[in-house]
Amino acid sequence: MKKLITLVLLLPIFGFSNLDSSESKNYWKYHERIDEAEKLICDEQFEEALSIFREVFSSYDFVFLKDYKTAAQIAFYLGETKHAYDIIRNGIEAGWELKSIKKNEFLSEFTKEPEWKLIEEEYPDLRKKYFSRLDEITRGNVHEMFKDDQKMAFGTLFRIGEKAQNKYLTNKFAPHSENQYQKFLKIIDTQGYPGEQLIGNNYWMSTILSHHNSITTEYVKNDTLYSSIKPKLLKAIEKGEMSPYEFALIDDWYIAVSSNRKQTGYGFLNSPLKSTLLETDQLRQNVGLRSVEQRNKLVEIEKKTGMNFYLPDWISGEIKIE
Template sequence: MSHLVALCLFLTTVSLASSPPDSGQDARRQADYAAYHRIIIDAHKRIANQDYQAALALHRQVFDTYAFVFARDYKVATQLALQTGQTQEAFTYLKKAISAGWTLRAIKKNVLIQPLQRDPRWRLIEARYDSLRSRYRQGGNQPVRSSVGKMFRKDQRKALLALFIPGDKARIRYAEKRFAPQSAQQVTQLIQLIDTYGYPGERLIHNGYWAAVILSHHNSISKRYALRDTLYPLVRPKLLKALQSGQLSPYEFAMIDDWYTAVKSDSQETHFGYLSRSLTRTATNEVNQAREAIGLDSIETISLLADLQQQTGFDVYLPSGMTRKITITE
């Protein structure tokens, strides 16, 4: 199976959360998000050990420090507040999460949040739902959002055609001859947007999925293409800068970068273990170091969080590619 087809199939199971409007014009806007992600890593460790009080305190620290907050962290904080008996605080975070794009349908699927629906204040949530959602729909840079949305749909049409081409060699020819020229044009356009407005992700356009998919598709065309590609090496430092400013989440970056590494090495190398199913202990240590450097949970923490979700329903809302349990071999 060609890399591009594998990624098309893989991405059908991946959902990267959208996020809230950028609020406030104070000095917090310039905060270093490397520290943000280190705090969240610490909070996830506490959650994995069911120390919900400490985890909630860490989330409060993030909310008090940073003008922009990733949507998944409001979702997690809603559950933490409920687990610690802070119902009013749970409603506060729930409203922020809705403004960040959390739908009522998705909220009702979370078993830990269902008790809120029996609270009289729930009726206020339903009454204000459309107003809260409008902040998500109408906020952010709308012209850039429209532009990237069109690019994403164009990318999807071209990439999905590869699914219907029989034979791996034929798919690679299609990827190199038909998909690659469009992809190069789109990545060039993304670079121009990044240079002008910043990375078009959750913080800028309230969607962390579109640009990440476009870049991941570009990185998965073929080994031959990746080895001679000049665009991703050009954009990668810009992505690392976007990580630091909170414009790009580490989950998106890990997906984008690991496809590039995997394709170039015929799946023999990985940085963040995003595509891995098993790793040696030595490789696990290397992956964990790489993850910590960009603000991702360790493989061991992810495994504990996956177990916790199965046992209790507590969801930290990581992209599905990040929640896969990786077998560690000696």
């Protein structure tokens, strides 16, 4: 639980399509195509990768912000400046903030061009478009749930010793978390999963659910709430409501805590073992995540090109294989 609290404190917050209408509503296909683009990036086939991004962007009504961020940089890298600025505009409509763009060292030289001044002028209107698609009521409710959860979680830090912490988690945090679950069920059953697509934030709810899965080993082993909502979460990935990374973090906590860190997970909380790497990669593939090797290759390309692919930052750099 203390490790998860620390994790939360570190969290920041075109072309023609060949996908038919049924595929374009299925985000398993979306993540499959993005994975193909990333493999091309790993092989430094940037033009081919950008072509896939264009296809995906024109095929889906909702695009995850991280993919706009990656595609914009690739377009600049290839010298397709006009296209890159257009992608940045799309990214701003998807929630990319000016301060975040300016912090990207690779993009810094492009913020000095005349076209950038136009983007700064358009920013307020683009930002309004972003907020106009969000469910502000649900966003506010989930944010309050998140703040309440953080207050309860911090209570663990003031208990000295494992026995006192476990008593607090079992007697105080668990009932609170179960109440949070009931609120969550109402939201996902009526509005959908409250992630990036619905509320413009992809960690408030995943943090709440991760907290639940990290109470104590005894509690998590006997818990039935998570197993009951897991199919709903997988359905939310299929509908584009939930990022695979959100699910993987939640599920990784369940696997780690319920097995006392003995069972193979996704490689985020515990470094993957060479002997079980295939099992780790299968877990990742099942939910639309890149393999460990692909993640590490992308880190290499970042170092070589100066681009930033916005890989999950609860692990810095490459995932070490033990």
